Amino acid sequence: TAERTFTSLADKLYFLCELSWEMLSTDEMSLNYRLFPDRIRRLFDSVVQQEKDLDHWHYDMMGQSMLVRNAEGDYTPAHRSLLEFFVAYKLAAELGVLAADFTELAQAQSGLAGNAAPQDYTWSDYFQRQVDDNGEVVAIAPLQGFVSESLVQLRQTVGKGVLTKAVLDLIVPMNLTPPTPLPYEGRGELNNGKRELDNGKGELDNRKGELDKETGESYSPLLAGEGQGERSKSALLAILEATRGKTEEEVGYVGGNAATLLVKVAQNAIAGKELSSAVIKGADLANAILHNVNFAEANLADCVFTQTFGSVFSLAFSPNGKILAIGDALGEIRLWRIADGKQILICKGHTYSVKSLVFSPDGQTLASGGGDKTLKLWDIHTGKCLNSLQGHAKTIHSIAFGSNSQTIVSSSEDDTIQLWKLGKGQYIMTLHEHTDAVRTIAFSPNGKTFISGSEDQTLKLWNIETDRFSQTLQGHTKAIHSVTFSPDGQIIASGSDDHTIRLWDIDNGQCQKIIQGHTNAVRTVAFSPNGKMLASGSRDGTIKFWDIQTGECLKTLRSPRPYEGMKITGVKGLTEAEKTSLKALGAVD
Template identity: 40%
Template sequence: MRTLKASPEGLNKIKEARKEKGWAIDNQNWRREASKILEPKKNWEEAERFAVEIGTWKRFLKGEAIKVNTFKAFCQVLELNWEEVIHRIPTQPSCENSIAPSYQDWGEAPDVSKFYGRTEELKQLKKEIVDERCRLVAVLAQGGIGKTALSVKLAQEIQGDFKYVIWRSLRESPPLEKLLTDLIKFLSNQQEIELPDTVGEKIMRLIHYLRSSRCLVVLDNAELILQSGVHIGNYRAGYEGYGQLFKRVGELAHESCLILTSREQPKEIRRLAGETLPVRILELTGLQEEAKEILTARGIAGSEQEFRQLINHYHGNPLALEIVPATIKKIFKGNITNFLLTSKAVFGDIYALLTEQFERLSETEKSLMYWLAINRESVSYSQLQEDVVPRLSEENIIEALDSLSWRFLIQSTATGFTLQNVVMEYVSDRFVAQVIQEIQTSEFHLFKTHAIIKAQSKDYVRETQIRLILKPILEYLLKTATKRRIEQKFIQTICQLRTEESIPRIGYAGGNILNLLIQLQTDLSNYDFSHLTIWQVYLQGVQLRQVNFAYSDLDKSVFSQSLGSIFSVAFSPDQNLLATAGTDGQIRIWQVSDGKQIMAWQAHGDWIRSVMFSHDGKMIASGSNDRTIRIWDSQTGDCLKILRGHKDWVWSVNFVLGSHLLVSASSDHTAKVWSIDLGICVYTFNEPEEQVWSAAFSNNGYTLATGSAASVKLWNVWTQQCVKVFQDNATRVRSLSFSPDGKTLVGSSDDRSIKTWDVDSGKCLQTLQSATTTRLWSVKFSPNGQKLISGSADTIQMWNLEKGECLMTLQEPQHRARSISCSPDGRIIAVGSDDQLVRLWDTKTGEPLRTLQGYTNR
């Protein structure tokens, strides 16, 4: 199809002629008069539709190519000589590849007169197609991201480099033979009518024309010729020939370019594509700053922060940002913040778009999408493999994740995979709706294969699972039935599950029911959960009087542990384990990753005041009110040594870096240094008038600090002499800690102050006043020595040491925080308290990660 467009000089002539005519740009007279010229036999005076569309008129005014007859008609209406208006491509007779005025067929290409951003993407594509002569370019992205608009805009901007330009949509899934016929006829100027019989021969005829002239072919919506419900990249029955087409176009030499847009990647593209190869892939992402123009064009006003939050909420998806303004204006009176706070992100056309994409997934892909929504945060493929029921091989998991990534429905992170906010909301809502339906009909699938909460998740993640998944399920059920009816329904389901479950028993239905009953605040007394799989149930603090769990599989569930007040917590050097000890005389070892207790033993017959891992992680030391210090094998819990010599409570124990020495502090007015190998005290440091409440060893191996009621002293271990006395304290020094470089000492006291001293000069560097109203039990340096962490009865604080400023305050309940420990990488703080809780906190966000909970045993 022959086309013409105006030159820059011609556009000026058009502009002047339009002004002389006096009609507005949108005036229908332009199209009416042009229609009279194009089809003079029709009466156009009363017509509501014309022979030319408004979009064609606007393309003409912008200098874009339109059909020859229409171009001439518009020029005649403007009383211009069309030959003086057209853009002429200079010819170079000596060049084989000279391009004559182009032939164009834009098919159903949409109007892109309003186009936002994509400057860098257009630049990259032009370089690949025009300069590097790529044969096949795939523009891939999730739905609504702007692939179609980009393909049209790109084709318009590079049309001058091609003799033929044809744009086709595959939305109606045309059979390949029909498409090939269409392309060949166009590229042959309608000269080749008799075509070969086979698809392969037709493809080679197309290649012939791609070699003969510089042609640009754009195929939009290629995902619609691909098979849904299976692994990505395979073709629908009857459309397999498209794969042959893409393969030939990508592999064989020619002068042209085929551009594909798709939500999914055809398998041939992956095999052929490469950064230096003639087949390329552009993965299109959301808009950033340019997306603001979409919102303002639709009458949305707001602050820069509000615009940024709204754009980020939808990951810059242009279609979503075109849809939401109407709701923001109509329902929320134009207030972006109120929309973000109170409205669901997924509704209307956004929901329909995501449904269209989700329903194309295979069953395995759908299962993983549900698990990613349940997990809420980035999760590794190995964790997904652990979650999925029935179990899948690692290969199957990786294959499904790969497929989802090329459907652009999941995000890859440093720690695994997750979902965008909008996708996560959609999948969560779909999951909730499906589970509700299954409970009502007693036809269970997802209810068996997926957990509605994960008991071993971080605290804030589990709370989000309860709020967004478990509670909505329960709230809907309570709208349709009474609490008693729901409980009876679940009892019947338990019996049904017990009858159905086979060996081996797997699944989440039993655990889901128990979690729902707990949220329903059901009295569980005498409930029978025997012979069931009870996975991922959170039972901390739940009364389980006479509940029957006989022969049940309780894997992945979290129960209350028998904990007393927690006087000491300590991370292992590899930070995988946490040791806790307190009033019950037991040492407990927990996995930091999931909060699971993996070992416990009765270490002392009295309270344990201090517990500590050795620097190689192989031993644990404990100090107790029973006046002994005990050394334990951290792997087995076996007692290796009992160190006797203190005459009163042992308040603290610390291993000495780089040696088999241990330092302890006691109420008997002494600090002692012990040889672990020999099991004897090698040095004793006396404080005749004061109890020694705390002791710390510098990493230099010979400086010992002790804290008493009114002073802090530094001792030289080898000479056993006191070398410095810091008398800035008027109350008990409960905790001491050396900086990693040994140059600074910090102490916390009953007067709520934190003091730091220069070890060499003995000078008090600064005094920090805690926000607490009670004594400070503990203070520690962060592993990099730049921060301090302090703990009191009600407050955990993190301090910038250089500036002396509080960076973060973590509010503890009104029970004394007895001990704190910072993980070796500085990312987690463990806090042990009198309320029988051990809490893990994220030092970056201040979020509670996990709670190790029990009931009092005192």
């Protein structure tokens, strides 16, 4: 049998992990055979110093299939996923989160002190073996498990950048329970003459990795361990703790990657933790529950949080339900196709927030109004602005189309309602009956009347043919923010800052019912298609469904607030818009 440079399975594992890291981290996917002796000497230090100790490395390289050699002697990976697997193994070990079943492979080490109790090592310490005066490798205690490297050491690897999704997805199962298939192409051998992970056969030593009966994929029993959820969380939390008070240069992306892994292990893993002044750069916290985390003075640069529609001021569905229009705080309108969730158009023209959107009944035109005091009409096929109508002196709060798609009504902070004829963008008239900002308007189903609600606490019912109001509905004690007609046009529902919903009879203008249950302003109301149920949305963070006949609350949906109580006072690396979004989901400044 030929002599071998790698005297243990653990050494070969270490070599492949470090070589994979070098290739991936530098994006150099080729390494010439002449460079291998230097790499081996650098990794194994005093154990491999003499040239004769390197003479047999090529036997080991010929006995593996992870790296493929060409005629020029350049080694390249058989598949990138193989490199990603070994890098994930290395980083999981360096972070101290490698589960016992995975650690078993690294335990296959030579030169162990037979009577010594197993102990924990860092990844680097375990493989940096010493030799005695006679040149013999000093025996060490067997490996029990890997513990985290120092922050200084982690900065050179885990801290170099945001870990890729492929590597993260491989690390997570290494400290959780689900078995993970090996990379599907070119499964590499790890052969020291005794144990063999056979390429393509899924065999490890004498334990057969059976083919999954459903997927047909082979996997190693090495990957099917029970995991170490709590130990992993403790290790990662300790790393986050170590970043507190450090500079971004000292930490890099260590804290961010640790946080990403933590919340992948458990969504609430850092809920309630004291992380003030921590450096958590580039973390993916989009699906995390961060209740009562203290991020005061922390560096959260490049972190990804749950996207909130806090900056979205208006929404509208097209009549056929195929397109959703969204107006935002920056004055942009985005059209999304419902079927595949793809954005199809951006309409740009407003200079301030878009407060109101509505499609024409024929679905061909979109009307918008907002903080720049203009009413704009858009072609939904091209995104081109067809007309820009000016007349209001302040923010436009609400827009409504008449049933013929030719008449549009707008209401404004300037206390007025304006009527427009769309053919040529012709202004018709201004209605002045309200004494405060007009927040909401809605047409009746037959298009003959419309209703307006104002901060003057009144509703006014208007006849579109005479352009005069026919009734004033009074009862709310604070500003009215939303109004709508029932499908049969006989009932009007209104929502107010007084926390109530009122139902009104359109014939006599009397309040039929006061619906109570919200604990903050009611900002929106809408009838179900059959008119038997009413939905309401409130600043109290809930959507409630009501029985129209009884006024009973049928169901309550509570807006998710994954960042409830999360402190972001003095936080670094976030824009004001990002802070506003976090506050909308519960964060406090």
